Amino acid sequence: MKLGVIGCGKMGTALVQGAVKAGAVTAEDIRGCDPVAAALEAFTAATGAQTAADAAEIGATCDTILLATKPHDVAAALKLAAKGADGQPRLVISIAAGLTLTTLQDSAPENFRIIRTMPNTPAMVGQGATAFCRGANTTAEDAALAMQLLSSVGHTIEVPERLINAVTGVSGSGPAYIYLIIEALADGGVKAGLGRADAIKLAAQTVLGAAAMVMETGLHPAVLKDMVTSPGGTTIAALAEMENHGVRAAMIAAVDAAVRRADELGGS
Template identity: 45%
Template sequence: MLKIGFCGAGKMAQALVKGFIGAGLTKADLVLASCLPNDADSIKAFQDIGARAIFENRTIAEHGDVLILAVKPQVAPAVLSELKNSPRRLTLSIAMGVSLAALEKALPSGTPVIRVMPNTPALVGCGATVYARGSNAGDEDVAIAKRLFSSVGVCEEVTETMIDPVTALAGSGPAYVYMMIEALADGGVKMGLTRPLAYKLAAQTVLGAATMVRDTDEHPGKLKDDVASPAGSTITAIHYLERHGLRSALIGAVEAATERCREVTAAARPN
């Protein structure tokens, strides 16, 4: 069982704790998180899990086997400054835009660091996570990181240069899908469906289609062709979507989000 300390006690930290406990990788009483004294919601959430939330990052760093940096990027420099003289611990950072170089410079020399990028569906055990190892992280460290984050979804290793595109695709991607679900439901309502039924059918359709792509190993284009009968309603709808640039809009969204991630990363780069 791993003793895990979280710097940050927000929604993602709460989701990860639940996943780690559910997978039998830790126990609630082995988890400690830091948050602001006035963050009553996070304090209660950790209490409900059976873990504790405190107000000192240094204590978190001294707590256990793994330290997880789970704070907003704008808060990360201040938190890292508090950890400068802390004991060396395997450190997993989910702070967006904070590079391995910045982490390794701020933490005690020789600290094994792994940069991790999960997404919000980890809240329901369906996360898509990637990680990039720092210069001091060995295979055993990587195995711990992969075991932890595989407990809340899929988890794959990438080079750090791929973190920004992954953030744009998988990190921001749920927002794009929520917009599509909302739009599909609006279409159903326009054509006479009740709002609750339209949302239920749209969400289940997206879930089912995604599961087909994941579990069949078929190319999405092949699965699309299987639905589109000659002269049918589906191919008519596909033509409409192509004419109005659905693919181009999604490709452009990932590109734009990647560039923004790179801007944030560049701004956080150590001098």
């Protein structure tokens, strides 16, 4: 695989770093381009990749393209990549938010095979949660390559495109919900007398540990919750207060709101 990266910001850099570390691709087989010189310099320093002058050079030299530009730059980037490809087929893996497979395909030649992804920011520390969907002309090999690349920075699933906005509501926007919870837990700790720094570390590590328990044990969250909840103890008292204040309903409503907004932005 010759991997070209169009848009070398933090997410594109994180994905390529993970792919190199996991052995999915070697640094020598990667080229990146970005109009912002500082971003391109940081990308090459972090990944060991080569640079390309523009998207046309990426299209000419790379069989797989990671499209990591801002959504409004995608059409122009694909047009340049197509010019460079000069009729040759290419696999395009897009992380551009909100752009449908149809929109992406309409901006590219018919022989460009399109995969659309929804990563999240923890991919930057190798703990991402990503989903992807594939266009009609992609192959099983394309899907396997996308899975390998995206899984190098966290957990990845394949879904039909109709569920991508649901993914946005749960994991795409989800880190912000959890940051709010960490902040609130830390505030509770400070109210009880803990120092701010200690409270934040304890809250963040608790979220990290709880997530690891879910992923590594495979147990339902309700089972794990019950393991912490002794009759008449502190945890059940706290959970009762959370129910009284609608925490569960608020989280469900937050996902619903994010999905609705994603539908609006995507024109659904």
